[in-house]
Amino acid sequence: MNRFEGRAAVITGAAGGIGRATARRLAAEGARVVAADLDEEAGRAVAEEVGGTFVRTDVTDEEDVEALFAAARKAYGSVDVAFNNAGISPPEDDSILTTGIDAWRRVQEVNLTSVYLCCKYALPHMREQGRGSIVNTASFVATMGAATSQISYTASKGGVLALSRELGVQFAREGIRVNALSPGPVDTPLLRELFAKDPERAARRLVHVPLGRFAAAEEIAAAVAFLASDDASFITASNFLVDGGISGAYVTPL
Numbered sequence: 001m002n003r004f005e006g007r008a009a010v011i012t013g014a015a016g017g018i019g020r021a022t023a024r025r026l027a028a029e030g031a032r033v034v035a036a037d038l039d040e041e042a043g044r045a046v047a048e049e050v051g052g053t054f055v056r057t058d059v060t061d062e063e064d065v066e067a068l069f070a071a072a073r074k075a076y077g078s079v080d081v082a083f084n085n086a087g088i089s090p091p092e093d094d095s096i097l098t099t100g101i102d103a104w105r106r107v108q109e110v111n112l113t114s115v116y117l118c119c120k121y122a123l124p125h126m127r128e129q130g131r132g133s134i135v136n137t138a139s140f141v142a143t144m145g146a147a148t149s150q151i152s153y154t155a156s157k158g159g160v161l162a163l164s165r166e167l168g169v170q171f172a173r174e175g176i177r178v179n180a181l182s183p184g185p186v187d188t189p190l191l192r193e194l195f196a197k198d199p200e201r202a203a204r205r206l207v208h209v210p211l212g213r214f215a216a217a218e219e220i221a222a223a224v225a226f227l228a229s230d231d232a233s234f235i236t237a238s239n240f241l242v243d244g245g246i247s248g249a250y251v252t253p254l
């Protein structure tokens with residue numbers, strides 16, 4: 001499949017698990033990838049691997065974000081896909097009873113304000129072109145409640161979901177689609193390390209997943225590729241859950 005031949009895709013958080021897998025997937029389907037991340041070394045490596053461009057970007061910084069989309073347009077002539085995916089989930093963000101205002105604000109900035117900025121500066125290019133696809137990374141916790149709370153993270157992803165829906169509706173007749181991608185738990189090195197140390201913690205979560213395992217980053221990337229492509233031409237303003245069935249489950253298989 002060459003669904004992104006001649007198209008440029010900006011990916012934030014491109015040095016991380018989901019971002020890197022998506023950079024590889026979109027490039028494999030012909031996209032010219034602009035990889036954005038705070039992490040220069042890993043970001044550059046991803047861009048090099050996929051034959052794209054790296055732009056060092058702090059997604060909480062308005063000037064950085066404006067410059068990122070302008071750089072993509074300049075390098076490749078268009079901004080066809082924006083995968084606004086950078087995000088954090090620090091340990092200081094926990095139960096509302098213990099989470100301080102600084103941790104709350106930091107997570108809101110990186111996870112939600114960043115998506116506002118990325119959409120704000122991707123949209124003018126897409127409006128000029130009369131087409132584009134924005135995919136914003138939310139999470140299944142925007143849809144499901146967890147007793148193992150990360151309160152600011154959850155609230156930030158709820159914001160990403162509502163913002164994406166609104167923009168999807170507002171720009172629908174300008175050829176621009178905006179969707180929220182809501183992954184379930186992904187098997188990242190960090191998660192694996194955490195759960196290897198504490199198998200009970202993993203088991204408490206896995207019991208809720210009908211498919212009985214966490215997602216591979218490549219499975220999330222495949223969903224991004226679908227949503228970003230013309231195959232999803234009638235999908236906008238959606239909450240696209242890629243969660244192994246979590247949000248549909250009451251009693252899961254043994």
Ligand SMILES: NC(=O)c1ccc[n+]([C@@H]2O[C@H](COP(=O)([O-])OP(=O)(O)OC[C@H]3O[C@@H](n4cnc5c(N)ncnc54)[C@H](O)[C@@H]3O)[C@@H](O)[C@H]2O)c1
Pocket residue numbers: 012013014015016017018019036037038039057058059060085086087088089110137138139140182183184185186187188
């Ligand atoms: N991993 C999961 O289980 C899971 C589940 C649901 C949703 N998500 C979401 O998916 C997205 C990607 O997660 P991941 O698992 O690949 O995480 P990751 O930590 O592997 O990657 C995140 C990337 O974002 C970058 N980043 C952080 N702050 C930044 C900033 N201010 N500016 C620019 N880049 C910044 C980091 O350097 C890193 O490369 C996040 O939004 C996350 O909340 C992850």
